[in-house]
Amino acid sequence: MSQPSLLSEIKDKHHVFSFMQSQASPVLNVDKQILLYLEGLSVSFDGFKAINDLNLYIRDGELRCIIGPNGAGKTTMMDIITGKTKPDTGSAWFGQTINLLELDEPAIAQAGIGRKFQKPTVFESLSVYDNLVLAMPDERLVFSLLFARLKGEQRDRIDEVMTLIGLQDHSAMRAGSLSHGQKQWLEIGMLLMQKPRLLLVDEPVAGMTHQEMDRTAELLVSLSGSHSVVVVEHDMDFVRQLAGKERTVTVLHQGSVLAEGSMDQVQNNQKVIEVYLGESQ
């Protein structure tokens, strides 16, 4: 299918794509350049629609910011993607072959979706290096691994991730002694050890200094391309920094997409100003 006809299909709401094919042991397929498809999703809690006919598509390698007022459904949307909450209706696909609604939380993580919660949850008494060792896939539960020799490729991966997150000079430092920002980066590094294809990041810069915010923006931008990164954030300066002129920003309101476009477009959208930006700017 050509890109224009794919885009028109995407705009046609409630359309479950003809090329979606659930497989017994699915291998991720992003031939259509879209990594995440959320279609017609709704979920109610005690009669209240937290997610209401939500349609959202994330391109492979894209960095997307999601903004919206408190209670807009941002966390619930992440909960659906990661399998914590099952929607009442709709579909959620990871590429064209992985139906997320058929998988539980561990299977979704294993399929390549990593989630970073707002509060860092690193092992404070362990070094930066050992936190990354423990985050390696498969070996995570093998505590003795900390005392065993790692394979060359595992050490290389840890070095690569430490450099990416800017903690290469703090390898032996106890995680508990790191600054708040450094803990957040370490936790992103721990997710990266599992080689996710999609990273969901919840309010990464809450409580950070300006310098740490700049470094976090650089890190998330550097991860896009080889990963898709979805960032939920309330800090508009940070969103502006991440989105720049080119990237797409999605505004959620009452469980649906209220607006989508460049930061300039959503900032000048009258509906967005009324429900959200009027208060937060």
Ligand SMILES: Nc1ncnc2c1ncn2[C@@H]1O[C@H](COP(=O)(O)OP(=O)(O)OP(=O)(O)O)[C@@H](O)[C@H]1O
């Ligand atoms: N498990 C639940 N049971 C009942 N209500 C819930 C549950 N989870 C979320 N809600 C409600 O659904 C709505 C959407 O909540 P959600 O946390 O997804 O919004 P949000 O956009 O992440 O908000 P915030 O920016 O404040 O984090 C809220 O009104 C919330 O109270």
